[in-house]
Amino acid sequence: MKWDDLAAQPCSVARTAAVIGDRWTLLILRDCFLGVKRFADFQARLGIARSIVTARLNLLVEEGVLTRQPYQALPARYEYRLTDKGMDLHAIVLAIVAWGDRWQSGPEGPPHWRRHKACGCDFTPMTVCSVCSEVVTARDVEIRENLG
């Protein structure tokens, strides 16, 4: 099976992986949430070929995750900003950070701390049920097909 066929399957993991299932894309999204907006800044932070950055940004614009807006006319320069669809990727990025903090940090601990502004405390993200607000783990979930 080719990737394009698979991404067209009725599976939300495949459909999402088709947008963000790439290492560089995940790092570009990380930088978007840190406030990076300009091509040159993305490229400088990642230190990779322009063509890789261009391809990833173009896909994210095509998929409606980023918008591309001019901020300078001569020469033409553009800023990339998260759309609502892009902002909604935050839960994925936060879950990725939390796992990395927990399992891939050395004895020096996680590289960054995250503070929840509303309560003022350093926190880790937790995944809960939208109905009963209890924590949800893999063993708590039953899946069934949407038969329409």
Added chain:
Amino acid sequence: MKWDDLAAQPCSVARTAAVIGDRWTLLILRDCFLGVKRFADFQARLGIARSIVTARLNLLVEEGVLTRQPYQALPARYEYRLTDKGMDLHAIVLAIVAWGDRWQSGPEGPPHWRRHKACGCDFTPMTVCSVCSEVVTARDVEIRENLG
């Protein structure tokens, strides 16, 4: 910069992306959470080359996300099971599913429904603060470096 250099940087997104930042890996993990354990089943479900499946499974074993255990001697056959570190990826997979359900589904709705066994209701996962239990969005988070 090469990927290996970047993955060594003090960033939990990069460190996690080094393990799961690949489309096929995300689909293999999806299947792990659906109970798939055997090489032939992973390969049949994805319909891709053996070499791709082998490389992804080997990386996940090396990284301690899956264990590889024999279930048959002649010929030797192995099962792949999620470790605790692997089970903990569920929050990421669930966040990926939720985003795909919300943004990549057509008018027919999400391809699957998920029921929270504890409360018996169909649910969507929500990300909350571990301290105050309130919902956390991108705008609620302040990041600072761990200076040791």
